[in-house]
Amino acid sequence: MALLQISEPGMSTAPHQHRLAVGIDLGTTNSLVASVRNGLSVVINDEQGHSLLPSVVRYLADGSVTVGYPAQAKQSDDPHNTLVSVKRFMGRGVQDIRDIAALPYQFVDAPGMLQLKTVAGSKSPVEVSAEILKVLKQRAETALGGELAGAVITVPAYFDDAQRQATKDAAKLAGLNVLRLLNEPTAAAIAYGLDNGAEGIYAVYDLGGGTFDISILKLSKGVFEVLATNGDSALGGDDFDHRIYCWVLEQAGLSVLGDHDKRLLLTRAREAKEMLSERPTAGITAMLSTGQLVDLRLDEQAFRAMTESLVNKTLLPCRKALRDAGLTPAEVKGVVMVGGSTRMPRIQAAVGEFFGQVPLTNLDPDKVVALGAAIQANVLAGNKRDDDWLLLDVVPLSLGIETMGGLVEKIIPRNATLPLARAQEFTTFKDGQTAMAIHVVQGERELVSECRSLARFELRGIPPMVAGAARIRVTFQVDADGLLAVAAREMSTGIEAHIEVKPSYGLSDDEIARMLRDSYDHARFDVEARQLAELKVDAQRLVEATEAALAEDGETLLDPAERSAISTLLAALKQAMQGNDAPTVKRASDALNQGTSEFAARRMDASVKRALKGQRLEELDL
Amino acid sequence: MLDFNRNHFELFGLAPRFALDTGALERAYRDVQSQVHPDRFTHAGEAEQRLSMQWTTRVNEAYQTLRQPFDRANYLLELRGIHALDPNNTKMPADFLMQQMAWREALAEAKADKSLAGLQDLERDIGGLAQAMQAQLANLLDQQQDFPHAAEVLRKYRFMQKLLAEIDAAYEEIE
Numbered sequence: 001m002a003l004l005q006i007s008e009p010g011m012s013t014a015p016h017q018h019r020l021a022v023g024i025d026l027g028t029t030n031s032l033v034a035s036v037r038n039g040l041s042v043v044i045n046d047e048q049g050h051s052l053l054p055s056v057v058r059y060l061a062d063g064s065v066t067v068g069y070p071a072q073a074k075q076s077d078d079p080h081n082t083l084v085s086v087k088r089f090m091g092r093g094v095q096d097i098r099d100i101a102a103l104p105y106q107f108v109d110a111p112g113m114l115q116l117k118t119v120a121g122s123k124s125p126v127e128v129s130a131e132i133l134k135v136l137k138q139r140a141e142t143a144l145g146g147e148l149a150g151a152v153i154t155v156p157a158y159f160d161d162a163q164r165q166a167t168k169d170a171a172k173l174a175g176l177n178v179l180r181l182l183n184e185p186t187a188a189a190i191a192y193g194l195d196n197g198a199e200g201i202y203a204v205y206d207l208g209g210g211t212f213d214i215s216i217l218k219l220s221k222g223v224f225e226v227l228a229t230n231g232d233s234a235l236g237g238d239d240f241d242h243r244i245y246c247w248v249l250e251q252a253g254l255s256v257l258g259d260h261d262k263r264l265l266l267t268r269a270r271e272a273k274e275m276l277s278e279r280p281t282a283g284i285t286a287m288l289s290t291g292q293l294v295d296l297r298l299d300e301q302a303f304r305a306m307t308e309s310l311v312n313k314t315l316l317p318c319r320k321a322l323r324d325a326g327l328t329p330a331e332v333k334g335v336v337m338v339g340g341s342t343r344m345p346r347i348q349a350a351v352g353e354f355f356g357q358v359p360l361t362n363l364d365p366d367k368v369v370a371l372g373a374a375i376q377a378n379v380l381a382g383n384k385r386d387d388d389w390l391l392l393d394v395v396p397l398s399l400g401i402e403t404m405g406g407l408v409e410k411i412i413p414r415n416a417t418l419p420l421a422r423a424q425e426f427t428t429f430k431d432g433q434t435a436m437a438i439h440v441v442q443g444e445r446e447l448v449s450e451c452r453s454l455a456r457f458e459l460r461g462i463p464p465m466v467a468g469a470a471r472i473r474v475t476f477q478v479d480a481d482g483l484l485a486v487a488a489r490e491m492s493t494g495i496e497a498h499i500e501v502k503p504s505y506g507l508s509d510d511e512i513a514r515m516l517r518d519s520y521d522h523a524r525f526d527v528e529a530r531q532l533a534e535l536k537v538d539a540q541r542l543v544e545a546t547e548a549a550l551a552e553d554g555e556t557l558l559d560p561a562e563r564s565a566i567s568t569l570l571a572a573l574k575q576a577m578q579g580n581d582a583p584t585v586k587r588a589s590d591a592l593n594q595g596t597s598e599f600a601a602r603r604m605d606a607s608v609k610r611a612l613k614g615q616r617l618e619e620l621d622l
Numbered sequence: 623m624l625d626f627n628r629n630h631f632e633l634f635g636l637a638p639r640f641a642l643d644t645g646a647l648e649r650a651y652r653d654v655q656s657q658v659h660p661d662r663f664t665h666a667g668e669a670e671q672r673l674s675m676q677w678t679t680r681v682n683e684a685y686q687t688l689r690q691p692f693d694r695a696n697y698l699l700e701l702r703g704i705h706a707l708d709p710n711n712t713k714m715p716a717d718f719l720m721q722q723m724a725w726r727e728a729l730a731e732a733k734a735d736k737s738l739a740g741l742q743d744l745e746r747d748i749g750g751l752a753q754a755m756q757a758q759l760a761n762l763l764d765q766q767q768d769f770p771h772a773a774e775v776l777r778k779y780r781f782m783q784k785l786l787a788e789i790d791a792a793y794e795e796i797e
Contacts, residue, residue: 019665150664179664223652316797323790382665390656416686419660421679479675480660542667597669604658604673611653612635 019149021179021381022140023187023373026129026153026167028087028236029209029340031055032367033136034374035144036383041191041371044143052366053139055209057131058082059120067135076267079104079259081118085238088210089114089125090170091162098234099242102266104259113166126170133174149537150179152377154369156211157183158231158317158396160442161454161484168481179380181481184208185215186226186393187372188338192363193219194375194389200333201227203321205351205359206369207314208339210236214318216325216332222389228324228415229396230317235310237273237341243306244269244298248284252294261288268294276303277343304346311350318354324415335359340366393418395478402439402448404429411476414444418482423475425491432464436472438497440486459488459497532582539577539589546570546596549603557602569595629701630684640695640763642688651685692783695759695776699769706773707780714777722781729788736796745789752782 022035022044030052034043043051050069058071059081066074075082083105089097094109106117115122133153141148153171155164164181171178185204192198198219206213213231217224245266249255257265268284275282281299288294322329335351337359342348351359363371376391378384394417400410403426411424428436436459443451462470471491478484489496546566554563569592576588631638634650656662658677663670687693699706725748732740755775762772 180661221652223656319797320794323793376661380661380664390652390659391661392655392659417682419675419678420682422683477679480678541665545666545670593668596667597673600667600670600673604670604677607657608654608677611657612650 018383019381020140020144020146021150021152021374021377021383022136022144022148023152023182023370023375023377024133024136024154024171024176025184025187025370025373026087026132026155026170027055027208027369028085028211028238029055030366031132031136032370033140034367034370035140036374036378037144041374041378043367043370044140046139047142053132053135054084055087055132056082056084057086057128059118059123061119063120065120065131067131076260076264079263080106081120082263083116083118083123083128085210086116086125086128088234088238089116090129091160091164091166092125096234102242102245102262104262113162126166126173129167129170130173133171133176137174137176148176149381150177150377152180152182152187152373152380153178154182154184154187154373155482156206156208156231156233157185157213157215157226157229158211158233159482160233160397160452161399161482162452163233164482168483178481179377181483182373182376182391183213183215183226183229183393183396183482184211184369185213185229185336185338186217186224186391187370187376188336188363188368189215189217189219189224189372190375190389190391191368191372192336192360193224195363198334201325201327201331203318203332203335203355204338205314205318205335205342206231206338207341207347208236209341210234210238212236212314212317214314214321216321216327223392224389225392225417226394226415227327228321229394230321230324231396232313232317235313236339237270239310240273240307240341240344241266241269243310244272244284244303247298247302247306248294248296251296252292254288254292254294258289261286261290264288265294272298273303273344276300277345307346311346314347315350315354318351329355332357336363336368337361338365338368393480393482395420395482397442398444399440399442399454399476399478399484400451401426401474402441406448408441408443408446408448408451411474412478416478418478419480421475421477423473426472426474427468428462428465428470428472429467431467433467433470434462434464435460436462436488438474438486438488440484442484454484455486457486457488457497459490459495461493461495462490463493528582532580532585535582535585535589536577539573539585542589542592543570543573543577546592549596549599553599553603553606557606558599562599566592566595566599630688630697633681633684634688636688638698638701640691640698641760642694644689647685647688651681654681691756691759692776692779695763695772695779698763699773699776702769704769704773706776711777718778718781722785725785729785729792733792733795738793738796741789741792741796745786748782748785748789752779752786755779755782 022033025032032043032052034041045051053068054072056068056071056075058066058074058078071082075084091113094107094114108115108117108122113124115124137148151171153167155167168178168181185206188204188206189202200219202217202219204215204217211233212235213229215229216227218227248265248269264286268286272282272284281297284294284296284298286294332355335355335357342365348359394415395412396414398410398414399412400408403409412420412422437456438459439456440454441448441451442454445451459472473489473491475487476484487496550566573588573592576584634647634654636642636647636650658674658681660674660678663674687697696706725744728744732744755778758775759772762768762775
């Protein structure tokens with residue numbers, strides 16, 4: 001353990017106001033928002049006392065939107081305009097969606113990501129998700145009594161780069177400041193681990209409405225280290241519903257159904273599944289629009305038989321994750337169950353059998369992810385400094401580029417700890433080749449065609465050389481959100497190309513800005529005013545951080561001239577913040593950032609030295 | 623300053639040895655990481671955020687390298703200016719290559735038969751030999767300081783690593 005740090009009298013960091021931060025679980029079936037209040041993570045209910053917000057969005061002809069229970073109530077009556085489980089479409093094209101025939105939507109195969117045709121126009125899954133997030137944001141701001149400083153949004157651990165980027169775009173579109181994208185099982189582990197003082201190897205089995213994750217974590221002395229993660233980002237409770245739905249069609253001798261009836265039977269299927277978690281049989285009764293009455297009874301054995309392959313499909317990733325972590329089931333100390341679908345007794349039995357122990361279900365599987373995300377949001381917002389726990393998460397799927405013959409050269413292996421950067425050199429294939437096409441892919445397979453294509457870009461202006469003489473260095477950088485940026489550089493000339501991996505599946509910042517403008521009422525929304533407000537918030541944060549740093553280390557790490565230079569820049573920024581000119585605030589912020597970079601470097605170095613010194617002293621004691 | 627010339631061992635305050643106290647490495651990694659991780663700087667200025675990102679990336683790379691015996695041995699040799707894994711150097715003793723072919727045949731057979739037991743046997747044999755090579759590397763790098771010889775062992779070790787990775791992939795295929 002590092003030595004405890006005690007500040008000099010009168011030198012403690014200036015107290016700042018509590019920043020409002022929330023954790024949001026943007027789920028396939030339900031979404032939640034939670035926040036730390038009085039030191040305790042709690043889910044924020046709506047005014048009617050509901051904690052869950054059904055992830056259902058209904059678009060009306062007059063352009064208005066309803067979200068949650070009122071939308072859910074209309075899903076059979078208005079199936080085209082009432083969108084459920086839209087998380088399954090995030091970062092996906094039409095060709096990626098299985099069971100598309102059973103879904104009552106009119107899909108539009110837009111470039112990058114599919115869209116859904118509604119009475120209010122074509123909507124991308126990002127826009128639909130943003131509607132859900134806006135409601136949660138509003139709910140939190142009403143309950144907490146102020147504007148949110150930031151939010152941690154959870155994503156399935158097995159989400160690839162395109163799905164993560166889409167989620168982050170949705171949050172931006174909802175006007176949220178994203179503090180971090182956090183993996184759902186990791187969020188659950190925080191809530192569980194901090195509550196139970198857990199130490200050792202834990203598995204988090206997270207089966208939601210549309211996604212499945214398994215993460216293996218090592219918990220020790222407040223460090224949550226993800227050792228391996230695996231899953232299936234298109235497997236969840238919805239698939240169990242679909243199996244029942246198919247059984248109903250078969251039993252009732254139905255073939256072609258209208259969209260209303262499709263949605264009605266899918267809803268009845270879900271209800272039957274939920275009932276079977278409590279009782280041995282469930283009735284399925286529905287009056288179809290054709291006048292035909294469906295009246296069936298499903299028992300546990302039949303349900304089990306039709307869904308056994310789905311249950312087994314979750315165990316394969318469990319085996320893979322354990323192998324990647326170099327562990328056996330016996331070495332796992334506890335298995336935390338997350339996601340509404342883990343309420344199915346059959347799932348609990350199968351997981352218990354696989355890991356040789358009774359899974360832990362003492363936390364509400366619907367809420368645990370949001371609760372963990374709120375705890376992390378509270379720390380990231382800066383409300384709890386010097387917190388003694390740390391999260392180390394991993395990249396779920398290998399990242400690489402296409403080489404000759406359609407093969408993938410992996411640059412970053414799966415389960416590498418975030419954030420990370422890795423570079424590899426490539427060369428030209430032909431004499432005189434002056435450009436190189438760089439195709440970035442994600443996945444475990446060797447063939448490009450079997451991996452997900454994330455982005456393509458070109459490095460041009462390579463000086464003509466014989467084949468194999470040019471040296472192109474490709475650098476992959478994955479940040480703490482698990483998002484990738486790629487840069488390529490020809491080493492002899494220094495020609496560079498850089499890309500945030502967005503174009504194939506994401507929205508550009510301009511598009512988001514346009515959507516934001518469209519979605520607000522012009523009269524009460526002024527883009528420039530918002531920009532200024534955001535700049536001032538950032539500037540305020542910088543002022544606070546700089547003052548705290550000066551109080552802590554100004555005397556020891558800076559000479560008087562350096563101190564006074566920083567003080568001058570600080571005063572200039574404060575002055576600029578009094579005014580209302582965005583460029584002036586920006587310039588003063590940049591100047592202070594620039595002027596404190598050397599100081600920041602010294603502080604970082606000093607804190608690392610302190611940490612290592614503390615450790616060596618401890619070792620001497622042994 | 624973030625000194626990119628400082629080597630991985632110095633970064634964690636550890637002696638540059640192959641026989642490493644992995645517990646000490648893990649503790650040093652966590653202690654440094656808890657100082658520099660981006661989660662500690664979300665409310666800081668841009669300069670600090672950028673530094674945090676650079677540090678964390680560097681610390682993760684160093685930790686990954688030192689944690690794996692294979693990468694650690696290679697890194698120790700690199701520090702001595704010996705590029706053991708130079709792709710132009712493919713010299714291997716004939717008997718070792720014969721043994722490799724035998725193992726590969728066994729692996730192909732186990733895959734064709736979908737034999738988990740066959741894979742486990744192979745994994746045990748090769749894993750055992752890889753362990754023995756680690757002991758050999760410790761001796762050559764730390765005690766004998768016979769680096770050219772260590773480089774030879776490392777090249778053999780690489781074959782074992784690849785085989786173990788292929789066995790892993792075969793498990794997934796069979797399942």
